Amino acid sequence: MIDIFLTTLPFFAVIACGYGAARAGFCPPEAVAWLTWFVFYFALAAMLFRFTASLPMAEVIQPRFMVAYFFACLPVYLIVNLAALLRKRPFGEAAVEAQCSVIGNTGFLGLPLLVTLIGPDAAPPIIMMLLIDLVVFGSLIVIIITGARGDGDQAAALRAVGLGLVKNPMIMAILAGLVWSLLGIPLVRPVDSFLNLLGAAATPVALFAIGASLAARSAERLSVALWLSGAKLVLHPLAAAAVALWLFDLPLFMAGMMIAAAAMPTAGNIYIIAQHYGVAPQRVSATILVSHVLAVVTLSLVLAELTGRGMLVP
Template structure:
């Protein structure tokens, strides 16, 4: 456990650097937004394209792996939604809480961390999980929030499609898979460019996570703790049980899936909640609490897997 903690600690120390810089006002909201845009549109996109272009299609789009992740995630999504509705809150707020309970920081945290800690074999399952999170659950929350405002029909479908086409993570993975499927050669200057730019994704993403946390506040701690428990404990347990006992996937793949599911709540949940004006502080609290607790829980999960 101690050895794993010491291996994961540098990642969280970079997060801490970002948090400290923002708290010391070395990075204001405008600088944090600019850094996040750089990571999101350039560095992380280069990393995703790099991984996708080098992996065989079947290593990413594994139907058994996809179902082993999707089914328990959807089940937990419905459980968190039901628990929220029982408290008497609206369906839109319940959807935000459900998103907090199942959508982890796979792109900014899991991909750079787990490929370094577990090896390059982790990239395929992580890209599959990221695709499900972005394409299905990322679209689902938009559909629910827009429908709650009375929106429907072609306008809603157009908004969802536009959101996917404008998401650089989705498009970079799609472009990388197309490159791999066509077996196109990668010129040396292009490969070096992708390695150089993608290499900035890990420190940049971790620093941006920390800096963004400095602006978060921990309100309604009871709800935030419940949602953090769902994300950090129930989600990886459900995914692991489904992948191992039902789909009988290799333990190496199951381990990556469990570790990816054990990531804290993703920052884009807050962005969506704030954009639509639905429970943004609840999302903010959950991100802050789950990220803080994950310093210990994530190390414990990886140590248990080892």
């Protein structure tokens, strides 16, 4: 446990640096936005494209694993949704809370952290889980919110979903990499070096940007934030373990990657959706902050348990 904690500590230390810089005024919100933009559109996209383009499609697209991950998210999603409805929250708010419980910071934190700790073998399962998060649940939340608001124009909602997917650089980088891999085009050295250099910036800049963005979060509605953080950091990994190991009997490494990804704190992009539609943005903001603080301990515990069981060895 101590070894894993010391291994993950530098990652959270970079997050803390970003948080401290933003709180001290050295990194204003405008700078945070540009850092996030750089990671989202360039560094992380380059990393995802390089991983995807250099792997056989059979490694990147494994339907059984992707279905298993969906079913690892589904029970937690339904439980949190039901709990919100029992608190008499509107359908839109219930969907946003459910989103907080299953969509983790897999792109900005999980990918760089697990690839650094495990190696390139960690990339394929992370890419598959990102696709489910972004395409399936990312579309679902928009459809539910627009439907719950009774706007009536479902065609416009579907167009917004489709446009959002096309504009998402992570999805486009993965799809472009899959096409590149399918065509069998090798990554020549200058291209590979360029992508490697640009992608290497993703880890430190993304972690710093996460910390800086957390400085703008509030801890209002702490009781709900603690419940949603607990669902994300405890219930989701437990559900992933049950589905991966018992229901689908996945190989140990793939099961371990699913559990590790499920243990990531709540993703920051949920706040963008909540703020855009005006659906419980403060609740989401508090959950993002609380889950990242708690993840310093909970994520280390999960990774230590998985390492001890030999489940993070390719």
